[in-house]
Amino acid sequence: MITIKTEADINRMHEAGKILAEIHRQIATLIAPGITTQEIDQFAEKLMKQYGATPEQKGYRGYPYATCASLNDVICHGFPKKEKLKDGDIVTIDMVVNLNGWLADSAWSYAVGQVSEEADRLLRVTKESLYKGIEKAVAGNRIGDVSHAIQAYAEAEGFSVVRDFIGHGIGQEMHEDPQVPHYGPPNKGPRIKEGMVFTIEPMLNVGTYQMKIDQDGWTARTRDGKLSAQYEHTIAITANGPIILTEQ
Numbered sequence: 245m246i247t248i249k250t251e252a253d254i255n256r257m258h259e260a261g262k263i264l265a266e267i268h269r270q271i272a273t274l275i276a277p278g279i280t281t282q283e284i285d286q287f288a289e290k291l292m293k294q295y296g297a298t299p300e301q302k303g304y305r306g307y308p309y310a311t312c313a314s315l316n317d318v319i320c321h322g323f324p325k326k327e328k329l330k331d332g333d334i335v336t337i338d339m340v341v342n343l344n345g346w347l348a349d350s351a352w353s354y355a356v357g358q359v360s361e362e363a364d365r366l367l368r369v370t371k372e373s374l375y376k377g378i379e380k381a382v383a384g385n386r387i388g389d390v391s392h393a394i395q396a397y398a399e400a401e402g403f404s405v406v407r408d409f410i411g412h413g414i415g416q417e418m419h420e421d422p423q424v425p426h427y428g429p430p431n432k433g434p435r436i437k438e439g440m441v442f443t444i445e446p447m448l449n450v451g452t453y454q455m456k457i458d459q460d461g462w463t464a465r466t467r468d469g470k471l472s473a474q475y476e477h478t479i480a481i482t483a484n485g486p487i488i489l490t491e492q
């Protein structure tokens with residue numbers, strides 16, 4: 245069941261999203277060779293608390309941290325670690341902010357120091373694919389229109405789209421309906437309506453889209469060990485089009 249949010253609900257989620265956007269902006273200034281994802285995780289958790297918010301991921305189905313930190317070939321759900329980031333790495337930081345019971349979810353990939361041309365292009369195309377999807381997130385379209393726009397763009401640029409993890413409705417629960425795949429045919433899936441709030445969070449890979457899960461039960465990696473990147477926003481559908489709740 246897809247829950248429709250009121251304007252007041254969306255405003256509450258936007259407040260959570262503004263905090264999340266500010267945390268990502270601050271993380272961006274910290275990312276450099278030498279910092280650890282454990283330090284970034286603790287920084288993000290501290291900031292959430294300063295803003296009167298809580299890290300919704302911590303304890304969610306036993307997930308142990310405030311953030312996911314997914315390095316290089318890790319697609320998503322990587323654990324923050326005490327190893328230092330190195331020049332040339334790419335790392336995705338993903339988190340869900342809970343402000344007074346309302347949630348916002350956003351992931352961002354960061355370049356550490358000077359990255360390869362291939363990594364740089366993967367980051368750019370992945371971010372652009374998110375915005376191609378957002379453009380289609382308008383009342384009257386179907387979810388498949390969002391999915392298809394992302395896949396068509398990503399594959400035209402020579403990258404693959406992860407199948408095993410998808411966007412999702414969000415509100416007072418982290419994962420609600422609808423499901424939002426980042427691949428598939430247009431003009432299929434639920435009709436997009438005013439008051440829906442969902443994430444769009446494409447994960448693009450340099451090689452195969454297939455993945456494997458580490459022994460820790462969480463960390464999802466590309467099967468071929470090649471790079472993966474992700475950008476995610478929480479989007480609200482209004483009469484005037486999509487509003488990005490996790491941007492500003």
Ligand code: MF3
Binds near residue numbers: 321
């Ligand atoms: N933020 C993730 C998403 O985009 C969910 C993280 S799973 C958790 O859906 F276990 F870490 F919370």
Ligand code: CO
Binds near residue numbers: 338340476
């Ligand atoms: Co997320």
